[in-house]
Amino acid sequence: MRRENQSNVFEFLLLGLPIRLEQQNVFFTLFLAMYLTTVLGNLLIILLIRLDSHLHTPMYFFLSHLAFTDISLSSITVPKMLMNIQAQQHSISYKGCISQMYLFVLFGCLDNFLLAAMAYDRYVAICHPLHYITVMREELCVFLVAGSWFFCCVHALLHTLLLIRLSFCARNTVPNFFCDLTALLKLSCSDISLNKLVIFTEGGLLFILPLSIIMGSYILIGSTALKAPSTKRLIKTFSTCGSHLLVVSLYYGTLAGEYFFSSFQDSSDKDIVASIIYTVVTPLLNPFIYSLRNRDINRL
Numbered sequence: 001m002r003r004e005n006q007s008n009v010f011e012f013l014l015l016g017l018p019i020r021l022e023q024q025n026v027f028f029t030l031f032l033a034m035y036l037t038t039v040l041g042n043l044l045i046i047l048l049i050r051l052d053s054h055l056h057t058p059m060y061f062f063l064s065h066l067a068f069t070d071i072s073l074s075s076i077t078v079p080k081m082l083m084n085i086q087a088q089q090h091s092i093s094y095k096g097c098i099s100q101m102y103l104f105v106l107f108g109c110l111d112n113f114l115l116a117a118m119a120y121d122r123y124v125a126i127c128h129p130l131h132y133i134t135v136m137r138e139e140l141c142v143f144l145v146a147g148s149w150f151f152c153c154v155h156a157l158l159h160t161l162l163l164i165r166l167s168f169c170a171r172n173t174v175p176n177f178f179c180d181l182t183a184l185l186k187l188s189c190s191d192i193s194l195n196k197l198v199i200f201t202e203g204g205l206l207f208i209l210p211l212s213i214i215m216g217s218y219i220l221i222g223s224t225a226l227k228a229p230s231t232k233r234l235i236k237t238f239s240t241c242g243s244h245l246l247v248v249s250l251y252y253g254t255l256a257g258e259y260f261f262s263s264f265q266d267s268s269d270k271d272i273v274a275s276i277i278y279t280v281v282t283p284l285l286n287p288f289i290y291s292l293r294n295r296d297i298n299r300l
Contacts (some may be wrong), residue, residue, distance in 0.1 A: 003201075012184075014090045016081065019271065030086045034284050035078045041287035042067035058136040060117045063290060065145055066247075069114060070283035073107045076100055077178040077279045084177065096163060097179040102191045105181060106156035108278075109206060113148035116210035116250055117141075122241045123217035127224045139287040151180045155206055162198060166190040176272055178279070183271070214248055243290045250285060254278050 019027050047062045049055045077100070084090045090098070124135050159181060166188040174183050181199075185192050221241060254277045 006246045009094060009170070009172045011091045012094050012172045012179060012187075013180070014080075014084060014092055014177055015173060015175050016084045017149065017276075019085075019131060024085050031078060031130055031280065032082055034280055035074055035082070036197045038074050038280070038284045038287075039071055042071045042283065045287050045290065049257065059118065060142045061115055061141050062121060062145070066114045067287065068284050069107050069110045073111065073279055074103070074283045076103045077275075081177040092179065097174075097184070098160060100154050101163070101179040101184060102160045104178065105159055106152050108217065109152035109155050110148055111251065112207060112210045113152060113252060114145070115244070116213040119214040119217040119248070120144075122244055123220055124190050126230050126241070130220050132276075155202070156300050158178055158198065158202065159195070162195050166192065166195075170205070176275055178275070180271070182266065211252070218245070241246070246289050247286055248281075249287075254282065 006130040027051065045067045046064050048059045052241070080092065119263070121136055125132050128135060134153075163181065163184060167190045168184075169186050169187065169189040174180070176183050185195055219242070253275055
């Protein structure tokens with residue numbers, strides 16, 4: 001790309017949270033506490049899984065990677081948000097903004113794929129318990145995680161390369177507390193038709209594929225549990241799948257709320273609320289959901 005075709009914007013301004021000056025210390029303390037709890041909670045899960053041999057199973061292997069993803073997703077956005085609240089410095093360099101966007105897309109995609117892998121693991125455990133050990137062998141688990149990393153890295157790189165070819169002219173105000181892909185595209189004064197096409201095709205495919213695996217797995221799990229319905233079997237099924245189902249509901253519920261209930265509030269406010277739930281609340285709740293509902297972790 002020639003220099004004259006590059007963006008002449010050297011930094012972006014993050015509008016951040018719509019809070020009043022007298023509320024800044026309260027929100028800073030609140031989000032700092034939530035972020036520290038997120039990091040410590042997910043690190044504790046990773047540490048417990050690594051140290052306890054009883055937790056060296058496919059489900060906890062995927063859970064440890066999900067915990068790492070949650071830490072990363074929060075760490076990409078929340079520290080910068082806290083810095084902006086405290087220092088009143090809302091600027092971020094062009095390279096920093098692009099890097100933040102790349103990492104956010106990467107770990108957001110990883111969340112999607114890991115939840116799908118965990119749903120498949122629960123399907124095999126419920127529907128084919130006698131073949132669980134042979135099906136969910138270590139090689140398959142490593143392959144699923146490595147494959148998720150590969151596709152998500154390519155996915156994030158593709159959207160980043162398509163973004164940096166655009167020009168932003170003098171428009172550099174991002175109506176959010178981090179550099180979101182859709183917000184940056186709205187600021188561009190170049191033709192973004194190719195970006196939109198890739199988002200709806202490639203991005204849509206990488207979103208629908210894991211969601212289809214999750215839905216298909218739980219449909220099969222439900223049909224298996226209802227073939228010979230009994231209280232004991234239903235309790236066992238919910239005990240096995242309950243934690244994952246709660247996390248999936250929280251994850252996709254946030255996305256559904258963002259896209260289907262936008263008419264109830266201003267678009268920028270809606271994006272900020274959805275972003276807070278996705279980057280702050282969900283990673284915070286995940287370790288509590290798994291630890292409180294899981295007997296293996298509770299006994300440690």
